[in-house]
Amino acid sequence: MRRLTFLMPDLAHAERVVEELRQLGIAEDVMHLIAEDHALLQKAHLHEATEMETSEVENDFNWGIVAGGVLGLVAGMVAYGSKISSFEFGTMSLLVITIICAFWGGVIGKAIGESTPNSHLEKYRHAIEAGQILMIVDVAVELLPEVHKRVRTHCPKALIESSHVFHDHPLAA
Numbered sequence: 001m002r003r004l005t006f007l008m009p010d011l012a013h014a015e016r017v018v019e020e021l022r023q024l025g026i027a028e029d030v031m032h033l034i035a036e037d038h039a040l041l042q043k044a045h046l047h048e049a050t051e052m053e054t055s056e057v058e059n060d061f062n063w064g065i066v067a068g069g070v071l072g073l074v075a076g077m078v079a080y081g082s083k084i085s086s087f088e089f090g091t092m093s094l095l096v097i098t099i100i101c102a103f104w105g106g107v108i109g110k111a112i113g114e115s116t117p118n119s120h121l122e123k124y125r126h127a128i129e130a131g132q133i134l135m136i137v138d139v140a141v142e143l144l145p146e147v148h149k150r151v152r153t154h155c156p157k158a159l160i161e162s163s164h165v166f167h168d169h170p171l172a173a
Helices: 011-023 038-043 057-079 091-114 122-129 141-154
Strands: 002-008 031-034 133-139 161-164
Touching: 002 011, 002 122, 002 141, 011 031, 011 133, 011 141, 057 091, 122 133, 133 141
Parallel strands: none
Antiparallel strands: 002 133, 002 161, 031 133
């Protein structure tokens, strides 16, 4: 699965490209559009990008879980064998502390990621502010040549950036 990212000059071009991709059988939920005017996309019934595409929430959430888990493991190892009141910290305590810290690390990472703009999209910010529409679409590898052809038909100057998607489930995109 590949994630294609490209700019379209205006709403008319965006509508034509979305229709072409629908004809190829690409689902609406893997096409994400970003525009300065959100109402414009809503009126045209185009799938606007969510926080998952426009922020670092997924990346920061994952790193938060890892950091919290490591911190919890270290804290659990320090506490291992200790005794507070009549409670002795053993193997189960080590596991519980690690899981709790990983959970809270994920919560904190998600909170940080929600407020952090997606670093891959920053280079498009000036074009979006100028009225262009950014499209992010997840495409199966076998459809790439046809998608490129259809996008180029409507937007011949579009620079199509491609990156690997590490999941094939459309709801994970």
